[in-house]
Amino acid sequence: MSLTTQQVNDTIHEFQQNFIISELSVEQIATELQTSTEKIQHILNLQQKSIEDPWILKIFLEQHISKIGKTPVAFTALQGDYHQYWFLNTKKIDNMKLSKGDK
Numbered sequence: 001m002s003l004t005t006q007q008v009n010d011t012i013h014e015f016q017q018n019f020i021i022s023e024l025s026v027e028q029i030a031t032e033l034q035t036s037t038e039k040i041q042h043i044l045n046l047q048q049k050s051i052e053d054p055w056i057l058k059i060f061l062e063q064h065i066s067k068i069g070k071t072p073v074a075f076t077a078l079q080g081d082y083h084q085y086w087f088l089n090t091k092k093i094d095n096m097k098l099s100k101g102d103k
Contacts, residue, residue, distance in 0.1 A: 007077040008046055011054070015044045017073040018061040033060060035098050043098075050099035052092045055082050060096065 003011065022029075026044075030037045033056070042048045043057045058078050065072040083090050092099075 003046075003077050011075065011077050012044070012046055014073050014075045014078075015046075015054075015057070015061075018058075018065060019044060021070055021072060022061050022064050023068065024064065029057075029060070033057070033096065033098055039098060039101070048099070051087070052089050053098050054078060055088065055093050056096050056098055059093070 019029075026037045026040050030040045033040070039048070039053075040057070043053045046054060048054070055078060058075055062072045082088050082093055
């Protein structure tokens, strides 16, 4: 499944909003997810190759935002139970394991 241009733009905007709400730095997120800051930047801008990576970052941000007592911005394209999407590697998402490399 691929996103339309509008969905891509909306998702990037939703990531940016949640990133701000999280009050985390890119460096903090990279450390928590055991990856590079470049990788996080690529995901925030939907410039990565792995289709699971945005789901992992989405879940991470939502959980952190909830933990600090705030409400995350809802994602319009990345929604529902990812286990129901046949094209996603759900084990990778369940394990919160980002793909290797910066993209």
